[in-house]
Amino acid sequence: MQSELRAPGWRRPIAAACGAAWCGSALAAQTPDTAAARINDPAAGWDRLWNTVILDITVIGVLFALVMAWFLYRYRAREPGRAGTARGLSTAAAIGWALIPTFVFLADDLYIAANGWKLWNDYRDVPAERIEVKLETGMYSYDYTYANGVRTQNELRVPAGKAVLLRMTSRDTLHSHFIPDFRVKEDSMPGRVTYLWFYPKAPGEHVVTCAEYCGVGHAYMAGKIIVLPAHEFDAWLDREATRIGRQAHPAAAGAES
Numbered sequence: 001m002q003s004e005l006r007a008p009g010w011r012r013p014i015a016a017a018c019g020a021a022w023c024g025s026a027l028a029a030q031t032p033d034t035a036a037a038r039i040n041d042p043a044a045g046w047d048r049l050w051n052t053v054i055l056d057i058t059v060i061g062v063l064f065a066l067v068m069a070w071f072l073y074r075y076r077a078r079e080p081g082r083a084g085t086a087r088g089l090s091t092a093a094a095i096g097w098a099l100i101p102t103f104v105f106l107a108d109d110l111y112i113a114a115n116g117w118k119l120w121n122d123y124r125d126v127p128a129e130r131i132e133v134k135l136e137t138g139m140y141s142y143d144y145t146y147a148n149g150v151r152t153q154n155e156l157r158v159p160a161g162k163a164v165l166l167r168m169t170s171r172d173t174l175h176s177h178f179i180p181d182f183r184v185k186e187d188s189m190p191g192r193v194t195y196l197w198f199y200p201k202a203p204g205e206h207v208v209t210c211a212e213y214c215g216v217g218h219a220y221m222a223g224k225i226i227v228l229p230a231h232e233f234d235a236w237l238d239r240e241a242t243r244i245g246r247q248a249h250p251a252a253a254g255a256e257s
């Protein structure tokens, strides 16, 4: 099961090389070996990457604007009909002016792309310690089914401190399961199982919303994630299982039959 939820092998060497550029990964070796430490949650990484992109395009944009403004001022027409007298560049200088800025900006783009690739690979590798919930989307609801058969609609309860994997499909058209707080979003579609995972660290409530236009009720297709302390979640799941006449634990169900 784990193998199908890992990035393909051919991407691993590239991801590893990209990882060398990712300064945050150096900290991983110093983190204690707890369940939380073993979960490589890319959520914070997406924020860092977003901030890097915003900083880069701001610096580049301001730099270009200043240079352009200076050129406009410096080489302005001082009298009507006057022709410019600028000297032409040598071939070497012209090639240098074209190539050097290109490679400077390309290097920055590749650095950002490499970090994005590394994060995406982290995200596609689902932690082994997790709970799994099936999700069927439809116009216009999110229908969740837990491993013990408990079902909920538009409300997903999960335990704090455990990775949650959703295996998703759709009964009608394309939908999307977007949880902004956890920085995850994935489409669900008919005839195919897609997945997403997230790592809720603390109790609380989080919005789920559809991010794929799916029909006239799309704007109302929303739900919530309720993160409970682990013992409260277990108690709730057991209660619900009892309520629908099933046993929460397969072993107990086997003992009764």
Ligand SMILES: [Cu+2]
Binding pocket: 174, 175, 176, 210, 211, 212, 213, 214, 215, 218, 219, 221
């Ligand atoms: Cu939708």
